[in-house]
Amino acid sequence: MTKGSRSHKRFSRRRAQLVKQIEEKGIKDHNVLQAINSIPRHIFVDTAFENRAYEDSALPIGNGQTISQPYTVAAQTELLEVQKGDKILEIGTGSGYQAAILCHMGAEVYSVERHEKLYLNAKEILQELGFRPHLKLGDGTLGWSAYAPYDGIVVTAGAPIVPEDLKQQLTVGGILVVPVGDQKSQVMIRITRLSEEEFKEERLNHFKFVPLIGEKGWD
Numbered sequence: 485m486t487k488g489s490r491s492h493k494r495f496s497r498r499r500a501q502l503v504k505q506i507e508e509k510g511i512k513d514h515n516v517l518q519a520i521n522s523i524p525r526h527i528f529v530d531t532a533f534e535n536r537a538y539e540d541s542a543l544p545i546g547n548g549q550t551i552s553q554p555y556t557v558a559a560q561t562e563l564l565e566v567q568k569g570d571k572i573l574e575i576g577t578g579s580g581y582q583a584a585i586l587c588h589m590g591a592e593v594y595s596v597e598r599h600e601k602l603y604l605n606a607k608e609i610l611q612e613l614g615f616r617p618h619l620k621l622g623d624g625t626l627g628w629s630a631y632a633p634y635d636g637i638v639v640t641a642g643a644p645i646v647p648e649d650l651k652q653q654l655t656v657g658g659i660l661v662v663p664v665g666d667q668k669s670q671v672m673i674r675i676t677r678l679s680e681e682e683f684k685e686e687r688l689n690h691f692k693f694v695p696l697i698g699e700k701g702w703d
């Protein structure tokens with residue numbers, strides 16, 4: 485895989501246009517928009533796709549996986565209500581782009597990926613950009629208990645059900661954002677932990693993600 489050009493400055497005008505598009509689609513969180521404007525998405529895709537990196541669409545990243553559509557990244561990040569210093573767990577590192585957005589927003593990022601090639605690629609790119617998230621190769625349907633609890637957990641693949649382990653790894657007040665449905669379409673669910681035992685669930689818009697595969701996901 486030939487990675488996109490390392491220059492941050494390339495495509496800055498197209499990046500700004502993408503931010504405008506995402507804002508028009510309803511994203512309001514200034515910190516999210518600012519992060520999308522700052523992170524060079526073309527670096528996270530193969531050079532064959534770098535000219536399309538600032539279209540608002542998902543793109544292939546190998547292993548049958550995708551870098552999510554920028555609007556989807558922005559929508560999930562906005563739902564997390566990230567504050568500087570928050571401990572955020574991402575399930576599905578993929579290209580590393582979402583992790584870079586969260587790092588840029590000042591979060592302490594933990595991210596799990598099940599494909600070794602993607603895990604290694606993401607690690608290299610994030611390091612080059614100067615970010616230091618904690619990355620793990622493994623099954624994210626079980627969360628990452630060693631570092632729990634988290635202020636936020638975002639699942640970037642479509643789950644058949646809300647993975648219980650993830651709910652249990654939230655701090656009180658923490659937010660879990662997870663797309664749940666069949667393999668064709670999922671509803672975005674936001675779960676807020678109100679107390680040790682109580683959770684509030686909100687069902688939001690429909691999206692289409694690659695499947696979350698693992699012990700508490702799809703086979």
Ligand code: SAM
Nearest residue numbers: 551576578579581582597598624640696697698
């Ligand atoms: N967040 C990614 C990004 O910014 O590029 C996009 C992720 S892609 C839509 C979904 C990712 O979830 C894929 O890389 C896939 O391999 C990964 N995945 C699926 N099931 C998983 C699991 N159980 N644990 C960890 N990663 C998983």
